[in-house]
Structures are given as structure tokens and as C-alpha cells.
Amino acid sequence: MNTDTPTPDQTPKLIPKTTNIAWFTGPAFLIIAAWFVLLAPSPAIPVASTPEFSPTLLEMTIRGTVKEDPPILRVGSYEYRCNDCHDIFKSGTEKTENLYQHLDIKFNHGINNRCFNCHDQENRNKLVGRNGGYISYTEIPTLCSQCHGPTFRDWERGMHGKTLGSWETDNPNQRRLECSECHNPHSPAFPDYEPLPGPNTLRMGDQPTELHHERKGPLALPFRSENGSHTDEGGADQ
Template sequence: MTDATPSTSSSTRPRSILARFESLWIGPGFAVLAVIMFFGSQYFKTPSAPAPMIDKSALTRGAFRKGADQPMANIGGFMQRCNDCHQLFTSEMDQTRPLAQHGHIHLEHGINNNCANCHAREDREKLILRGGVEIAFSETPRLCQQCHGPVYADWLRGTHGKTMGSWQTGSPDQVRLRCTECHDPHAPAYKPMAPLPSPNTLRMGWQGPIVEHGAERNPLRRWLAPEVHETGAPAQHGTHKGDPETPAGRQEGEH
């Protein structure tokens, strides 16, 4: 009887090689798996990097700079009102000589290079419009719009400048920042500023310096970045951090 003799039973129904040596590979196989799982958990961690520490003062919300509603001057460490001095000592607003006071002011306002274009001669705590009307420092938009008409129109509609407080039109919280709360009136163009750190997100693919794929087919590149054309190499304006051969320094040196 086949029932009573297992050896014949296995011979009549041949088992696969794998099954025949089942007891040979299962044990060591599990043991290897156990080692991989136990120690692997230490190594197979999601790659991640902590966010860099940043200067919280960079995240100040609201006005980019402090507009001067009440102009003050720092004279010998004391904050003085303009007229404290200017009513005692008369001084001409003369562009031909260097400023004796207010040395920190560097006028970089294009063709608008005369103090008296904006500042009232008589009352130094006032600004002056073209018609001779004196206005308070808080009314700067009235002054600036004399030259910057299109921007002023945009500002009135809210498409230029910054609105704080609320998005609800007509809400008492809604505040449209004035010209001098973003722009330095003496040098209104924005200065280049340091960007906050780049993200740590996993970067797939090429890990070296970024080569702009658009470099060769960019229609403007030939004229905007002549060095590309000369060397024939793609300009590496955007470079990944950690790349020692960043041409950024060279770029800035040229300017």
C-alpha cells in the first residue's frame, strides 16, 4: 500500500527541487532576512536634512522699510527735529558742495538730483510740490506722482505696491503702504539682497552644478551672456551649493 510507505508516495508524486530542499534554504534564508531587517533599519532611513537656521528678522512682515512721517536727524547721537537746527542756522540747499550734515544720504534718484526738488526750503519738516505747495512727509505719494504717474495710477488701483492688513476692499484694516515704506526716497531702486537658503529637497538626477538646458536654445542668451558664446560652454549661472568652481564670484567681479 502506498499509504503506509511514505518513500513511495514521494516518488510517485515528484516534488519540485525547491520543495525538496525546503528545509535546507528556509532556515538560513530567514536568518539572512532577519539580519538584513534588524540592521537594515539603521541604514534604510529616509534621507533628510534639517532646515537651515535663518535670521528671523528677515521674516518681518509689513513695510520693507520705515517711512519717515516725522523726519528726524541723528546729530551727535541725539535725534533732532529738522527745524531744531534749521530755524537757528540757515543753510542753502546747494548741490555744488558736499553735505556738511546728513552725510549718510547718498542721492541716487536719477535726474532728480536736487534736494529742493522735494524738500521745502523754508520749513524743513515739509516737502514741496511743484506749484510751491508744502505737504507733510506722510503725504509722499502726492509728491512722487508728479514724476511717476503710471506707477502712481497703479498704486491707487492696488496693482503696484503692497497692501497690508486685509484683502477685504473697504475694510478698516486694509492699509496701502506708501512709497517711502518700501522705497528709499533718496535711492528708490531696490538694492540686490541676499536670498534665504535654498531648499533641501531631494534633488534627483544630475547632482553637479546645474546646467541650464535652455542655454543653447535660449534666444536671448547670445546677447545677454556673451561669455557663453565665446567659450561655447553652457553658462552655469545657477550652481548648486557645494560646487567649488562656481562662476558666481567671477560674475560679480565683472560688474
């Protein structure tokens, strides 16, 4: 035995403190580990997905067609041309209010509100130019260019309208849509569109807070009130 054997009251100090700590921390670690492995929520991030919308909204629409010259109305196996009727029934007046045929035509073309501004009064198989000459139904841009000069100029260069097929100017697939393929000649303004769903950026689904509403800028979240209606500026003038 050594001479410096500690007295009994000093004995507890000899047990290293780390052991004491380990006795408590060890099981604590084990419990935490078990909690992580078994019970902790998986780190899945709440995500929002795009609301459903009709796939037809994503079909490319060409609104009109390039007409044959003269235009042909096909009913069953019969084919009618404009003059088949109009040679018999002469149009007396050119006021649209007095139409009793072609009632499906909704006429909304600004100050151009007379049929015979564009259609020839005598020969209905042809369109009429400002100089009185005929314009074929296959030359619609020529007809429109008489009033819409700058737009026609832009269309010729590809700055107005839509070009499909290819961006290569020498590619035979390249095709520029003509006026009547996008615009209804009788009502050329586009109708208003229902917009497709807006963005639901990741982790930005339904987490609206007053705080976000305070934030200005395009990355700010939309604010939905309790009843779910939008109160952001975008819908203010609905």
C-alpha cells in the first residue's frame, strides 16, 4: 500500500467526472438517436403543385384559315360559292343592321363598319380594293394592308404576327401566319383570355402571412385572407 492513500472523504473525487457525465449523456444520446430514427418527422418539404387545368388550353390554336378563292361552303356533298346565292339575291343596302342572312357574323371592326368596304358589291366571290379592283380571297394581307399599313409592314418583316415551323429564313418549313389565321376579319380584336394558373414556387404554397403581404416586390407572396380570397393588387380591379 502506498503512503498517500486518500482518506475516505476524498474518495468520491477519484471517480473521474467524465464517467459521471457519460452515465447521463450516453442514455440521453441513445434516446435522441432513437427519436430521430423512429419518430422524427421525415424532412419532406411541403410542396405545392400546379392546379389542374384543361389540356386543351395548351393546344396551339390557329383561329382561322386561309380561304380558297372563291370561298366554298360545303353542305353535305354540295358545294356553294358566294355568288350562287348573291347573283340571285342582290344586296340593296350595305348597313349591317339590315342583315337578314349571315347573322352569325359579329361585326366589330371599329370605324370599318360597312360590308362593302371589303366585299365587292357586285361580285361576292371577290374582295374589293381601295382602287376599286378585285382582291382575291387568297390575298387577305393585301386587303388588310390598305388600312393597316404599319402593321402590314411589320408583318412582312416578321415583327408582327407569328411564324411557325422554323427560325431559319431559308427553311421550307417556315410559314408565317396570315392576317385571317389569327384575327377574325369581322371582329379582329382578340378576345380576353382566362390566364393559366400562376406560380406555386416551392415552399411558397399556402403560407400566407401578414408579414409577406407587407413585403413589396415581385417575389413577395400573394396574401390570402381567411376566406381564401386574394387581396393582392393584381386582382384589385377585377
